[in-house]
Amino acid sequence: MLELALDRRLSGFHLRTQLTVGDEIAALYGPSGSGKSLTLLAIAGLIRPTSGTIRINGRTVFDAHAGIDLAPHLRHVGLVFQDYALFPHKTVAGNLSFGLARGTPKNKAIDRVGEMLHLLRLESFAQHYPHQLSGGQRQRVALGRALIGHPEILLLDEPFSALDPAVRETLRRELLQMLADFKGTILLVTHDLQEAYLMASTIAILDGGTVLQKGSREEVLHQPRTRRVAEHTAAKNILRGIACHGQEGDWDIVWRGHHLRIDVGGQMAPGEVECCIRPEDVRLVWPDRAEQRVNLLRGRIVHEIGRGLDYLLFVSLSDGDDRGKYDLEIQVRSRLHHLMMLHVGKEVWLSLPPDRLHLLQPDE
Known part of the structure; x- marks a missing residue:
């Protein structure tokens, strides 16, 4: 479970995100500039909120008042960046192993990388470099790097935005299959309403740094709370x-x-x-x-x-x-x-x- 109440002030923008998500796939949906990616970065520990709290399965990873701010590698969070952020000088196996916890014994690291290569169906690409892969293969490597360390929370930042529209449907289906056994919270950021509906059971509408409404995908689409939510969900x-x-x-x-x-x-x-x-x-x-x-x-x-x-x-x-x-x-x-x-x-x-x-x- 993910529980957060964030406040972060930037020049011309105020992020005030409050959200609770269980062990499910939830979509954080909204227009560009609404604060979606900032929210993910705060959860992952890559930016520091001005105030607020972040709890993962009851464990406090950030509390501004109490002075708690765990380093990213201690939060047990996996993050797939929008552009995947793979290391160009590392092979597929090398990129995957980077996601393992520090100090993982070499034999366990080799076994875990092998398991992930099998899950991703990339065994024959272990020694390839990112520039030798297709967009879908790079996405799988980025997902594997996020999953290899057994995170409690998985964050997906616009995972299909860099892909050709013709292959998005296939890759969505593949991603859902790969995540079927994931036991934890998955938070998907997207500005595509159809993608949010297809991928997530819960949708939170974010605009202007604030969650306007959160509920089941049917509730959000057919029972928008306010005019702004109706406009965002195409209830025209x-x-x-x-x-x-x-x-x-x-x-x-x-x-x-x-x-x-x-x-x-x-x-x-x-x-x-x-x-x-x-x-x-x-x-x-x-x-x-x-x-x-x-x-x-x-x-x-x-x-x-x-x-x-x-x-x-x-x-x-x-x-x-x-x-x-x-x-x-x-x-x-x-x-x-x-x-x-x-x-x-x-x-x-x-x-x-x-x-x-x-x-x-x-x-x-």
Whole structure:
């Protein structure tokens, strides 16, 4: 388990990260410059926070108030850098052995390097140098160097950013297979939301040096806490309206003159509110089935973007064909786009499912 509460002030930036992660793969997700890599470096002991604490499995490795600041090699942390940081003058075996604890007996070091070469499927590359390896092979060497010393915490800083997009999916799968037997906490830093979702069971959204929300990947994607989180997680349809009691005692949000039923699962106060719905959760409705749907809207497609397997549709609920002015963004599969014969200018029926509309709290 990793527990941290960090405070580090830099010129024009204030890192204030609070996070608790169990024995799982967790993603620290956010835009460039949000403090993700700084957080990893602080955990690894490569930068010193101004104040705060870091605990690994209950063991304090940093406490500014108590004057505790363990050296990196005493923290039992493995770190894979974004650019891998392999030693160009060392072979694969030499890079791997560098990750062993100081004073490891030579025979144990040879055995451990051999085990790691087998795990990484790099036995035949033991005497190769980094410049003789592919990007995927260099990544495996960097991972092996981080794992060879049996760390309690594994930190991965943008592990796929230096790779060709065509090979990322294969390497993600290989990485997950290699980490299947790792017993500890894995913290992955990424600015790729899909990568965070595919790799991690828990996602923490970091922006401006602060964790905005942490939860399961489903919770973070479909129940963003605030507008900022919704924007970071591509819940692009953010609706500002007025909350009021519906006819059956439930809650409605009046938006663009339409009464939209919302499942809030609790109490809310009347007044101005914001809610969101993901583009893939907006439903296109066949005209002959429109009367069966709730939260039914009618609009016109003013712009579309074909992406091969799917389309993004931009729909306006008012008259006019200005492609820059739209009310909702919708994601639809290419097959449905073909079956419904969708095109710019066509009028369509839409439904916003009440259980997919999510109420947002005000940003702090």
